Amino acid sequence: MRSLFIFITCTVIFCSCARTDSPAKDFTPAVSNLSVALGDTSFTIQVSIFDSSSRLIFVHIHDDEQTAKNATHRFLEHQGGTLISIQNNGERLITFPFNGRSYTFDPNRMLTRKGIIESLQILQPFDEKAVPEVERFANSLLQKIPAKSYVIAMHNNTANNYSVLSYLPNGSLQGEAEKVHVSKKMDPDDFVFTTDHRIFNGLQKRDISVVLQKEIPATDDGSLSILFGRRKIAYTNIEAEHNHINDQLQLLEAVANIAAK
Numbered sequence: 001m002r003s004l005f006i007f008i009t010c011t012v013i014f015c016s017c018a019r020t021d022s023p024a025k026d027f028t029p030a031v032s033n034l035s036v037a038l039g040d041t042s043f044t045i046q047v048s049i050f051d052s053s054s055r056l057i058f059v060h061i062h063d064d065e066q067t068a069k070n071a072t073h074r075f076l077e078h079q080g081g082t083l084i085s086i087q088n089n090g091e092r093l094i095t096f097p098f099n100g101r102s103y104t105f106d107p108n109r110m111l112t113r114k115g116i117i118e119s120l121q122i123l124q125p126f127d128e129k130a131v132p133e134v135e136r137f138a139n140s141l142l143q144k145i146p147a148k149s150y151v152i153a154m155h156n157n158t159a160n161n162y163s164v165l166s167y168l169p170n171g172s173l174q175g176e177a178e179k180v181h182v183s184k185k186m187d188p189d190d191f192v193f194t195t196d197h198r199i200f201n202g203l204q205k206r207d208i209s210v211v212l213q214k215e216i217p218a219t220d221d222g223s224l225s226i227l228f229g230r231r232k233i234a235y236t237n238i239e240a241e242h243n244h245i246n247d248q249l250q251l252l253e254a255v256a257n258i259a260a261k
């Protein structure tokens with residue numbers, strides 16, 4: 001009897017330990033690969049729905065930023081939501097053939113006409129015939145984002161370059177920020193950029209580095225944040241240095257927690 005009691009006690013302890021180790025929720029994605037025309041070729045936009053009842057939509061635009069993608073997957077597997085990503089062979093810039101020429105642009109500069117033109121001008125001799133091709137591709141991506149979703153873009157950056165400090169007075173992007181909170185506890189490359197006052201206030205309270213975009217930013221760079229800012233839609237961008245996966249996941253969990261309230 002005593003040994004039976006010990007056996008049952010051990011089993012209960014083992015089961016409760018096992019339950020703690022494996023998360024209560026576990027979502028497996030339904031993945032759709034959608035072929036989208038661009039010039040004389042096509043690219044795949046992948047939509048991975050982990051939990052369709054969540055209004056969180058993650059957008060992964062730069063295919064070389066794998067830390068951001070992996071952090072998003074880790075979140076989605078346990079919390080749910082949807083990931084929309086551009087498949088580009090692990091490259092940041094998109095290159096496509098059109099009418100015997102090759103064109104390259106930055107996909108996070110394709111969300112406004114000005115951004116498209118500037119991106120094409122920087123990367124090759126400009127040819128306006130490429131603009132409507134990129135515009136159509138950008139619209140295809142936007143059409144995949146359901147109405148009433150909460151959009152979070154996931155990005156990575158390199159050390160000592162673009163960071164939360166870029167938005168401080170005398171920083172290269174000071175004209176884009178309404179407010180900036182810099183946490184002394186964090187690497188400046190790991191931060192959140194948002195158009196959403198709730199996210200800014202909530203993260204500032206938790207001493208997490210965060211930038212609130214100006215209602216009318218100084219520069220139209222054709223990024224998702226400019227587009228959503230103009231449309232007055234809440235939008236948040238989570239930045240972390242390459243390989244800072246745990247930091248990026250923590251930022252994501254903090255943002256999702258505030259967005260859900």
Ligand SMILES: [Zn+2]
Pocket residue numbers: 061062065108154155156
């Ligand atoms: Zn990026």
